[in-house]
Amino acid sequence: MxxxxxxxxxxxxxxxxxxxxxxxxxxxxxxxxxxxxxxxxxxxxxxxxxxxxxxxxxxxxxxxxxxxxxxxxxxxxxxxxxxxxxxxxxxxxxxxxxxxxxxxxxxxxxxxxxxxxxxxxxxxxxxxxxxxxxxxCNPWCEADSVWLPDENMREEYVRNDFGLLYQGTPKNIIFRPWGFDQYERGILDICMTLLQVSNEHKRNWRQDYGQRADPVYISRVVSAMINCNDDCGVLEGNWSEDSSGGIPPSAWTGSGDILRQWALSRFRPIKYGQCWVFAGVMCTVMRALGIPTRVVTCFNSAHDTNGNLVIEEYYNEAGEKLPQGRDSIWNFHTWVECWMKRPDLGSGLDGWQVLDPTPQERSGGVYRCGPAPVRAVRERRLNTPYDTPFIYAEVNADVCVYVVCPGQKQTCTMDTERVGTLICTKSLGSNRLQDITSTYKHSKDATLNMALSVPGLPEAHGTRSAGGLSVGLHLVNVPVMGEHVTFSVTVTNKDNVRKSVREHVNAQAKSYNSSPSRTLWEARNLIQLAPHESKVLKHQIPSSQCAALGDSHLVNLAVVLVDTTSQERVLASEEFNISSPVINIQVENEDSIVACDGQIAVVTFTNPFSWALSGVLAVTGAGLLEDKVFLRVALLKPGETMETTVKFTPKMAGIKMLHASLRTNNNGAVIRGFKTITVLPATQSHF
Structure with a gap:
């Protein structure tokens, strides 16, 4: 038989x-x-x-x-x-x-x-x-440790394949579109391969498989593998202005190209990434593996290298910020949060966990960070694994700002509010910003602009000043690329005697993660103040001075007042970014777009600058375009409009995003625009 x-x-x-x-x-x-x-x-x-x-x-x-x-x-x-x-x-x-x-x-x-x-x-x-x-992993299964009880959250944090990442400064937030691309060709297989080529798997594959039931373990492996500092990870970081030999971090529009290039290169690191690129790619991998994940931006994020929860900053008498010390405050820093239970920590610490794949400090001997419960950060449970003290400092450190002059006393300003000013993510089901600062920190008592006179060394920065000067700095309008930057300085004599005061104003170009570099504009004045008199001084930085800022568009602006008699000094500073113009995208019949039916988008941009532009326009759309669309912009004169049509065919129903970016040849700046599109199922018609 x-x-x-x-x-x-x-x-x-x-x-x-x-x-x-x-x-x-x-x-x-x-x-x-x-x-x-x-x-x-x-x-x-x-x-x-x-x-x-x-x-x-x-x-x-x-x-x-x-x-x-x-x-x-x-x-x-x-x-x-x-x-x-x-x-x-x-x-x-x-x-x-x-x-x-x-x-x-x-x-x-x-x-x-x-x-x-x-x-x-x-x-x-x-x-x-x-x-x-x-x-x-299965966020729809109550027995799974990544279970999410809310269907809207599951749709946003697992199934949604695009997002908005936030950059700039708290007063002028930039919305950066990002394609997570988890539905793109081959991406899930690459995410699975990422686990296979990790150091953990190479060291002990049997133990690695045994621990892959736990999202805590998976998230630590992925956090290490997104950067290449200790392994054959996906991305090499580069925070310099030189991106030769690779692609500038600002040029990436999504995770798909990065992961595919990494796999095709047989796991050689892709050049280059910065924090939002690391976070965007990690969000893709975690969502593909079924772990609910969202990208979070912390504005004014501290990197406290010595663990004392104090960041020191130094200015000279001319208002220049000095590159002293290893501590720093990033204008913004981007990481991810993943949703999971934490049975390893006992009750009360389930939910959102911070993970940061940007290589800053080692955790367990490896460049990775987290998962640290957001609730543990808020409640200052600094003995909670993993890396909770580091993340606590990122959102809660105090700032001591010194005005230094060789051979003379130093002035210190203590600021307890600047770090972690705003922590945010994309809202559920919309393109609005969601403020989640209160999940990380309690508000502190406002002690802004408290002037302290400190004789000798800077350790004694607890003494209050009896100084007779105050200064305020105010931007008149939101700075816009191509327009002059106008601001005012308010100077007040708080004493009963006349004062002669020197004003030093300095504007420096800077990157989001480091001290300013060069001075792009400065001004000096001598001011006479009657007793208890205030004066408002108007200043204007010409638009031509800001044209060469590149893609960061960030400026550190500071004013130092010096009493010519007492040599008392007082400082006010503001870091601001300059908004770029926006590319416009319109879609025909946008209320009746159906999966598998061809559609047309019209992309337009008008040059608002007083100078001509050239560059390359790229249009991408996960689930809409099979390949990127490129168009060379030879020359766009001031006031001139360019227009191009893009054909696309949605592959599946849901909310999708078209993203256009124009990288200019003038200074490497990138001008962007995006359009979210609701795609109906192929069997559904719209009336």
């Missing part, structure tokens, strides 16, 4: 993907989520007599395997591997068919499994490979 053989396997990908909410994820495997059944249809060469004796289903994860018992129960247990067997009627490919529902435990390791079916009969045994499946 001939041995029973497996003749036919149908993984039923469309229905399984829909049921597991993995439709659109591009993979060579069936893609399913743990803790939830998926269906197989099997065809055999003959009838099955005893299911429990004749069949063994095996899930193989490299050298590990899990034998899956068959059951006739309609509700197989979700705490262990199980398979429900149902006889089915004859089909066109086999007269002996069966439907098998396979369920993995909600604690199964994330990875790519091979399914094998072992058949036994009196006449012999036969094994057949039934397919391959990628197993992801």
């Amino acid at each position: 001939e041995a029973l053989k497996l003749q036919y396997v149908n993984l039923d990908k469309p229905q399984n993907h829909k049921h597991h909410r993995t439709e659109g994820l591009s993979s060579s495997s069936l893609v399913v989520r743990r803790g939830q059944p998926f269906r197989l249809t099997l065809g055999f060469s003959g009838p099955l007599k005893r299911i429990t004796d004749d069949l063994i289903l095996r899930a193989v994860l490299d050298g590990l395997h899990f034998d899956i018992p068959f059951t006739l129960s309609r509700e197989p247990p979700q705490s262990q591997w199980a398979a429900q067997f149902q006889q089915a009627g004859p089909g066109p490919t086999s007269p002996y068919r069966a439907t098998v529902w396979v369920v993995s435990p909600a604690t199964a390791p994330v990875g790519v499994y091979r399914l094998q079916l072992l058949l036994r009969s009196p006449s012999g045994s036969h094994s057949g490979r039934t397919g391959q499946f990628a197993l992801l």
Whole structure:
């Protein structure tokens, strides 16, 4: 008698993907989520007599395997591997068919499994490979440690494939579009490969697989792998102005190109990234693996190198900020938050966890950061792993600002409010900004602009000043590229005697993560003040001085007043960014866009500057455009408008984003615009 053989396997990908909410994820495997059944249809060469004796289903994860018992129960247990067997009627490919529902435990390791079916009969045994499946975390399963109870949050933080990253300064926030691209061709397979080439997997693959059930472990592996400082990670950081040998960080528009280039290079680091690029790529990987993730920006983020929760800044008498000390305040810093339970920390610390793949400090000997519970940061539980003290300092450090002059006393201003001024992320289901500062920190008592006179060394910065001068700095309008920057300085004599005061005003170009570099504009005045008199001085930085700022568009503006008699000094400073113009995108029939139907977008830009522009326009759209669209802009005169049409075909329903960016040849600045588009299912019409 001939041995029973497996003749036919149908993984039923469309229905399984829909049921597991993995439709659109591009993979060579069936893609399913743990803790939830998926269906197989099997065809055999003959009838099955005893299911429990004749069949063994095996899930193989490299050298590990899990034998899956068959059951006739309609509700197989979700705490262990199980398979429900149902006889089915004859089909066109086999007269002996069966439907098998396979369920993995909600604690199964994330990875790519091979399914094998072992058949036994009196006449012999036969094994057949039934397919391959990628197993992801499951935010829809209450037993999974990444379970999210809110459907809107699951849609935003797992399934949404575009986002807005925030840059600039708290008073002038820039919205930067970013494509997470988790549905793009090959991206899920690359994310799975990232786990396979990690140092943890190379050191002990068996232990690595065993720990991949835990999103805490997965997130630490991914945080290390996004940067290349200790491994064959994805991105090499570069915060200099020289991007030769690579692509400037500001040129990236999404994660897909970065991950594909990394995989094609056989895991050589992609040049170059900065914090928002690291965070954007990590968000892609975590969402692809099924872990709810969002990108967060902290404005005025402190890097406290000595752990004293104090950042020291130094200015000279001319108002120039000096590059002294290792501490720094980044105008903005971008990281991610991932949602997960923390059974390793006890109760009360589940929920959003901070993870930062930007290489700043080592954690456990490796450049990575987190996961640190946001609640632990807010409640100052500084003994909480991982890296909670570092993140606490990023949002809570105080700032001591010194005005120094060789051989004379120093003046110190203590600021307890500047660090962590605003912490934000993209709102659920909209393009609005969501302020989440209160989840990280309690508000402090305002002690801004408290002037302290400190004789000798700077340690004694607790003494209050009895000084007789005050100064205020105020930007008249939001600075816009191509226009003059107008601001006022208010000088007040608080004493009963006349004063002669020197005013030094200095504007320096700067990068978002470092001290200012060169002075681009300065002014000096001698002011006479009657007792208790205030004067308002108007200043204007010509637009031509700001034209060469590059893509950062950041300026450190400071004014120092010096009493010519007492040599008392007082400082006020403001860091601001200059807004760029916006590219306009319009879509025909935008209220009735349907999946798989061709559409047209019109991209326009009018040059608002007093000088001509040239450069390259790029248009991208995850799920809308198969490839980027490039257009060379040879010369765009002042006031002249360029217009181009872009054809696109949405691949799937949902909210998608078109993103246009013009990288100018003039100074490397990037001008952007975006349009979100609601795509209806192909079977749905709009009236």
